[in-house]
Amino acid sequence: MSIQVEIIKLAQINTDKIDYNRVIFKVILPHRIELDNSRMYFILFKTLADGGARKIIVDLHDLDYIDSAGIGTIVSAAKMIRKQGGDLVMSSATANILSIFKVVSLQDFIRIFSTDGEAINHFHALNS
Amino acid sequence: MEITIIDKSALIGEKINFNSIVFRLHPVEGDDKGNITALWPLLVTIVRGGAVKVLLDMQDVDFIDSRGIGIIINSAKHLRTIKGDIVLINISEKISRIFDVLNINRIIKVFDSEEDAMHHLKFI
Numbered sequence: 001m002s003i004q005v006e007i008i009k010l011a012q013i014n015t016d017k018i019d020y021n022r023v024i025f026k027v028i029l030p031h032r033i034e035l036d037n038s039r040m041y042f043i044l045f046k047t048l049a050d051g052g053a054r055k056i057i058v059d060l061h062d063l064d065y066i067d068s069a070g071i072g073t074i075v076s077a078a079k080m081i082r083k084q085g086g087d088l089v090m091s092s093a094t095a096n097i098l099s100i101f102k103v104v105s106l107q108d109f110i111r112i113f114s115t116d117g118e119a120i121n122h123f124h125a126l127n128s
Numbered sequence: 129m130e131i132t133i134i135d136k137s138a139l140i141g142e143k144i145n146f147n148s149i150v151f152r153l154h155p156v157e158g159d160d161k162g163n164i165t166a167l168w169p170l171l172v173t174i175v176r177g178g179a180v181k182v183l184l185d186m187q188d189v190d191f192i193d194s195r196g197i198g199i200i201i202n203s204a205k206h207l208r209t210i211k212g213d214i215v216l217i218n219i220s221e222k223i224s225r226i227f228d229v230l231n232i233n234r235i236i237k238v239f240d241s242e243e244d245a246m247h248h249l250k251f252i
Contacts (some may be wrong), residue, residue, distance in 0.1 A: 002130035007166045040133045086183025
Protein backbone atom coordinates (compact mmCIF):
# COMPACT_ATOMS: atom_id res chain seq x y z
CA MET A 1 0.00 0.00 0.00
CA SER A 2 1.41 3.36 -0.96
CA ILE A 3 1.09 6.84 0.48
CA GLN A 4 -0.02 9.70 -1.77
CA VAL A 5 2.11 12.78 -1.33
CA GLU A 6 1.96 16.06 -3.23
CA ILE A 7 4.38 18.94 -3.17
CA ILE A 8 2.91 22.42 -3.20
CA LYS A 9 5.37 25.17 -3.94
CA LEU A 10 4.62 28.62 -2.64
CA ALA A 11 7.55 29.88 -4.67
CA GLN A 12 10.08 28.56 -7.14
CA ILE A 13 12.19 25.93 -5.43
CA ASN A 14 15.92 25.87 -5.67
CA THR A 15 16.71 22.25 -4.92
CA ASP A 16 20.28 22.97 -3.90
CA LYS A 17 18.99 24.82 -0.89
CA ILE A 18 15.31 24.29 -0.23
CA ASP A 19 13.45 27.06 1.59
CA TYR A 20 11.12 24.92 3.68
CA ASN A 21 8.93 27.91 4.50
CA ARG A 22 7.86 27.86 0.88
CA VAL A 23 7.25 24.15 0.38
CA ILE A 24 4.12 22.38 1.60
CA PHE A 25 4.05 18.62 1.84
CA LYS A 26 0.52 17.38 1.39
CA VAL A 27 -0.02 13.85 2.66
CA ILE A 28 -3.31 12.26 1.62
CA LEU A 29 -4.64 9.69 4.05
CA PRO A 30 -6.33 6.53 2.71
CA HIS A 31 -9.84 5.25 3.54
CA ARG A 32 -8.70 3.72 6.78
CA ILE A 33 -5.85 4.54 9.08
CA GLU A 34 -5.38 2.18 11.96
CA LEU A 35 -2.79 0.18 13.87
CA ASP A 36 -1.74 -1.82 10.79
CA ASN A 37 -0.81 1.05 8.50
CA SER A 38 -0.21 3.98 10.85
CA ARG A 39 3.45 3.09 11.38
CA MET A 40 4.21 3.71 7.69
CA TYR A 41 2.77 7.21 8.09
CA PHE A 42 4.69 7.75 11.30
CA ILE A 43 7.96 6.88 9.52
CA LEU A 44 7.12 9.26 6.67
CA PHE A 45 6.21 12.17 8.98
CA LYS A 46 9.31 11.60 11.11
CA THR A 47 11.58 11.45 8.04
CA LEU A 48 10.04 14.60 6.54
CA ALA A 49 10.33 16.49 9.85
CA ASP A 50 13.94 15.42 10.39
CA GLY A 51 14.67 16.30 6.77
CA GLY A 52 13.59 19.88 7.35
CA ALA A 53 9.92 19.98 6.35
CA ARG A 54 8.04 22.75 8.14
CA LYS A 55 4.62 22.79 6.54
CA ILE A 56 2.44 19.71 6.28
CA ILE A 57 -1.19 19.38 5.22
CA VAL A 58 -2.86 16.10 6.09
CA ASP A 59 -5.68 15.70 3.57
CA LEU A 60 -8.55 13.65 4.98
CA HIS A 61 -11.01 13.68 2.08
CA ASP A 62 -10.73 9.91 1.55
CA LEU A 63 -10.62 9.01 5.21
CA ASP A 64 -13.65 7.27 6.68
CA TYR A 65 -12.17 5.33 9.57
CA ILE A 66 -9.47 6.26 12.07
CA ASP A 67 -8.55 4.54 15.31
CA SER A 68 -6.50 5.72 18.28
CA ALA A 69 -3.22 4.61 16.66
CA GLY A 70 -4.07 6.75 13.65
CA ILE A 71 -4.92 9.78 15.77
CA GLY A 72 -1.75 9.21 17.80
CA THR A 73 0.32 9.23 14.61
CA ILE A 74 -1.10 12.58 13.49
CA VAL A 75 -0.60 14.09 16.95
CA SER A 76 3.03 12.97 17.17
CA ALA A 77 3.62 14.22 13.62
CA ALA A 78 2.26 17.64 14.64
CA LYS A 79 4.52 17.69 17.70
CA MET A 80 7.60 16.76 15.64
CA ILE A 81 6.94 19.41 13.02
CA ARG A 82 6.23 22.12 15.64
CA LYS A 83 9.52 21.31 17.32
CA GLN A 84 11.16 22.41 14.04
CA GLY A 85 9.21 25.65 14.13
CA GLY A 86 6.74 24.46 11.52
CA ASP A 87 3.12 23.37 11.66
CA LEU A 88 0.81 20.59 10.58
CA VAL A 89 -2.81 21.22 9.68
CA MET A 90 -5.61 19.01 8.40
CA SER A 91 -8.13 19.54 5.62
CA SER A 92 -11.29 18.12 4.07
CA ALA A 93 -12.47 15.92 6.93
CA THR A 94 -15.89 14.30 6.56
CA ALA A 95 -18.60 14.93 9.17
CA ASN A 96 -18.07 11.44 10.52
CA ILE A 97 -14.33 11.95 11.08
CA LEU A 98 -14.94 15.41 12.55
CA SER A 99 -17.28 13.90 15.14
CA ILE A 100 -14.55 11.44 16.16
CA PHE A 101 -12.04 14.30 16.46
CA LYS A 102 -14.53 16.25 18.60
CA VAL A 103 -14.65 13.48 21.19
CA VAL A 104 -10.91 13.87 21.81
CA SER A 105 -10.91 17.65 21.14
CA LEU A 106 -8.32 17.21 18.42
CA GLN A 107 -9.47 20.43 16.76
CA ASP A 108 -8.09 22.35 19.76
CA PHE A 109 -4.62 20.94 19.09
CA ILE A 110 -4.49 20.77 15.30
CA ARG A 111 -6.20 23.24 12.96
CA ILE A 112 -8.72 21.71 10.61
CA PHE A 113 -9.64 23.51 7.37
CA SER A 114 -12.64 22.56 5.28
CA THR A 115 -10.64 22.54 2.02
CA ASP A 116 -6.98 22.13 1.19
CA GLY A 117 -7.14 25.49 -0.57
CA GLU A 118 -7.87 27.17 2.79
CA ALA A 119 -5.02 25.25 4.38
CA ILE A 120 -2.64 26.44 1.63
CA ASN A 121 -3.85 30.03 2.09
CA HIS A 122 -3.22 29.71 5.82
CA PHE A 123 0.41 28.76 5.20
CA HIS A 124 0.72 31.38 2.49
CA ALA A 125 -0.48 34.08 4.89
CA LEU A 126 2.11 33.04 7.47
CA ASN A 127 4.86 33.86 5.00
CA SER A 128 3.71 37.32 4.07
CA MET B 129 3.74 10.93 -5.92
CA GLU B 130 3.25 7.52 -4.43
CA ILE B 131 5.55 6.55 -1.60
CA THR B 132 5.70 3.05 -0.23
CA ILE B 133 7.63 2.46 2.95
CA ILE B 134 8.72 -1.13 3.25
CA ASP B 135 9.81 -1.75 6.81
CA LYS B 136 11.03 -5.23 7.62
CA SER B 137 12.07 -4.41 11.16
CA ALA B 138 9.67 -5.49 13.85
CA LEU B 139 10.09 -2.19 15.67
CA ILE B 140 7.08 -0.46 17.09
CA GLY B 141 6.66 2.88 18.79
CA GLU B 142 8.93 5.77 17.95
CA LYS B 143 12.10 3.83 17.14
CA ILE B 144 13.06 3.60 13.48
CA ASN B 145 15.84 1.51 11.98
CA PHE B 146 16.45 3.07 8.58
CA ASN B 147 18.75 0.21 7.55
CA SER B 148 15.75 -2.08 7.38
CA ILE B 149 13.53 0.32 5.45
CA VAL B 150 13.22 0.89 1.72
CA PHE B 151 11.58 4.12 0.56
CA ARG B 152 9.98 3.34 -2.77
CA LEU B 153 9.17 6.53 -4.67
CA HIS B 154 6.90 6.42 -7.68
CA PRO B 155 6.14 9.71 -9.46
CA VAL B 156 2.70 9.32 -11.02
CA GLU B 157 0.76 11.17 -13.65
CA GLY B 158 -0.41 14.48 -12.29
CA ASP B 159 3.02 15.21 -10.86
CA ASP B 160 3.82 17.81 -13.51
CA LYS B 161 2.81 15.51 -16.40
CA GLY B 162 5.59 12.99 -16.27
CA ASN B 163 8.14 15.64 -15.46
CA ILE B 164 9.49 14.85 -12.06
CA THR B 165 10.38 18.27 -10.71
CA ALA B 166 7.97 17.62 -7.81
CA LEU B 167 10.07 14.62 -6.88
CA TRP B 168 13.25 16.50 -6.10
CA PRO B 169 12.30 18.37 -2.94
CA LEU B 170 10.70 15.18 -1.65
CA LEU B 171 13.75 13.04 -2.43
CA VAL B 172 16.17 15.59 -0.97
CA THR B 173 14.07 15.89 2.20
CA ILE B 174 13.70 12.13 2.69
CA VAL B 175 17.42 11.53 2.21
CA ARG B 176 18.22 14.37 4.60
CA GLY B 177 15.67 12.97 7.04
CA GLY B 178 17.54 9.73 7.48
CA ALA B 179 16.54 7.38 4.66
CA VAL B 180 19.27 4.88 3.77
CA LYS B 181 17.73 2.80 0.99
CA VAL B 182 15.76 4.43 -1.80
CA LEU B 183 14.16 2.85 -4.84
CA LEU B 184 12.91 5.10 -7.64
CA ASP B 185 10.24 3.63 -9.89
CA MET B 186 10.59 5.60 -13.13
CA GLN B 187 7.65 3.86 -14.83
CA ASP B 188 5.68 7.06 -15.44
CA VAL B 189 8.59 9.41 -15.94
CA ASP B 190 9.55 10.37 -19.46
CA PHE B 191 11.65 13.45 -18.86
CA ILE B 192 14.68 14.14 -16.74
CA ASP B 193 16.99 17.14 -16.81
CA SER B 194 20.52 17.72 -15.60
CA ARG B 195 19.35 18.99 -12.24
CA GLY B 196 17.39 15.78 -11.69
CA ILE B 197 20.36 13.65 -12.66
CA GLY B 198 22.53 15.74 -10.35
CA ILE B 199 20.18 15.18 -7.43
CA ILE B 200 20.13 11.42 -8.01
CA ILE B 201 23.94 11.33 -8.16
CA ASN B 202 24.31 13.48 -5.04
CA SER B 203 21.79 11.32 -3.20
CA ALA B 204 23.68 8.18 -4.24
CA LYS B 205 27.00 9.65 -3.08
CA HIS B 206 25.56 10.54 0.31
CA LEU B 207 23.64 7.28 0.77
CA ARG B 208 26.70 5.17 -0.07
CA THR B 209 28.66 6.79 2.74
CA ILE B 210 26.06 5.38 5.12
CA LYS B 211 26.03 1.98 3.39
CA GLY B 212 22.80 2.68 1.56
CA ASP B 213 22.03 3.47 -2.06
CA ILE B 214 19.47 4.84 -4.48
CA VAL B 215 18.51 2.56 -7.36
CA LEU B 216 16.25 3.04 -10.38
CA ILE B 217 13.81 0.64 -12.00
CA ASN B 218 11.52 0.76 -15.03
CA ILE B 219 13.32 3.54 -16.88
CA SER B 220 11.93 4.45 -20.28
CA GLU B 221 13.88 3.97 -23.48
CA LYS B 222 14.20 7.72 -23.85
CA ILE B 223 15.78 8.17 -20.42
CA SER B 224 17.86 5.05 -20.94
CA ARG B 225 19.36 6.69 -24.05
CA ILE B 226 20.17 9.87 -22.11
CA PHE B 227 21.82 7.78 -19.40
CA ASP B 228 23.86 5.90 -22.04
CA VAL B 229 25.17 9.09 -23.59
CA LEU B 230 26.20 10.46 -20.22
CA ASN B 231 27.51 7.13 -18.97
CA ILE B 232 25.27 7.43 -15.93
CA ASN B 233 25.01 3.67 -15.66
CA ARG B 234 28.54 3.60 -14.34
CA ILE B 235 27.50 5.66 -11.34
CA ILE B 236 23.83 4.91 -10.77
CA LYS B 237 22.44 1.41 -10.57
CA VAL B 238 19.52 0.79 -12.90
CA PHE B 239 17.71 -2.53 -12.65
CA ASP B 240 15.26 -4.32 -14.92
CA SER B 241 13.37 -5.92 -12.10
CA GLU B 242 12.28 -4.77 -8.70
CA GLU B 243 13.56 -8.03 -7.25
CA ASP B 244 17.12 -7.35 -8.46
CA ALA B 245 16.90 -3.79 -7.12
CA MET B 246 15.77 -4.99 -3.70
CA HIS B 247 18.54 -7.56 -3.76
CA HIS B 248 21.10 -4.84 -4.41
CA LEU B 249 19.69 -2.90 -1.45
CA LYS B 250 20.32 -6.08 0.56
CA PHE B 251 16.68 -6.30 1.26
CA ILE B 252 15.78 -9.78 0.03
